Amino acid sequence: MREDIPQTLLGLLRCHSPSGHESAAVQWLVQHMQTLGMSAHVDAAGNAIGTIGAGARHLLLLGHIDTVPGEIAVRVEGDLLYGRGAVDAKGALAAFVDAAAAGAAPELTITVIGAVGEEAASPGALHLRTNFARPDFLLVGEPSGWERITLGYKGSAWFDLTVRRAITHSAGEAASAPEQAAAAWQRLLQWAGEFNQGRERTFDQVTPLLRSMHSENDGLEESAQLQICLRLPEGLHTAVADDVVRMLSGAEVTVAASGAALPAYRAGKNTALVRAALAAIRTAGGQPQFVLKTGTSDLNILGPLWNCPAAAYGPGDSALDHTPHEHLSLREYAHSVAVLRGLIQGLATPSSYSL
Secondary structure, X not given: OOXXXXXXXHHHHHOOOEOOOOHHHHHHHHHHHHXXXXXXXXXXXXXXXXXXXXXXXXXXXXXXXXXXXXXXXOEEEOOEEEOOOOOOOHHHHHHHHHHHHOOOOOOEEEEEEEEOOOOOOOHHHHHHHHHOOOOOEEEEEOOOOOOEEEEEEOEEEEEEEEEEEEOOOOXXXXXXXXXXXXXXXXXXXXXXXXXXXXXXXXXXXXXXXXXXXXEEEOOOEEEEEEEEEEEEOOOOOOOHHHHHHXXXXXXXXXXXXXXXXXXXXXXXXXXXXXXXXXXXXXXXXXXXXXXXXXXXXXXXXXXXXXOOOEEEEOOOOHHHOOOOOOEEEHHHHHHHHHHHHHHHHHHOOHHHOOO
């Protein structure tokens, strides 16, 4: 492996860490942050936490250390570094660490967290919700491209739909379990289509996603299961989950919400955090842009609770998330570290005191 590869990024990619199996990566990151001069430990949820500085204002750089399943051989091809999590989102987490450790910011205390389980049920962020003091600024590490700042994410609601029925002859008129499950899915698509009338932007629409399906029979009873996700637009209350359960349920169809629904979240543009990010991108030679994401992140969990200046930022093309060819440009990574260093310096100056 080439010697010019950033060691934080390379080390994280070499630690395969799908959700639920992050401990080796967490231990590596804690030790690495300590070698970089940061105070670091593992919290009760298994998150890696590193801190540097002792300023009066607190900047939290919240990344996630878990990935989706599927190991990708870590390799370099020209400017591109391949590996699971290169984009989503070890690239952002590594950039947070490298930027925080690069130089002192006397007015700031900087905490970098590699949270566990973001690709699952976010146990790491949920732990922080009740066990971490509100910071003055929150920047979440997710791929946006080094010139873009993410201000918002759609919400989400998950459902498990199950059809169970006694087997009847295939020549009969009764709908089979798979047919009933398919019909329920079509009802959901119709409902979403009606809701989305006149809503042009994807961020403003309800988006149903069929994440898995399965059917089986034992000769006496047959069943069909669907796992469904609804991406929720801003302004649609999470109580919509109850409406979906009622709409899809039937005599042989049961629908259960899986976990608590998360509302959409949109951060403000005119905050000290965003102003510092815009200035840092321009200083690095970029043309800053804002983006709203159609997925969901830990920003949905902590942004509304802490109600502090917040955004998401990180290197990488999110179209490569979860794909078998996930990779990150090393030039883009270097740009993002420079932007983050500029952001930190911007927040450390008295002119940014107005939040």
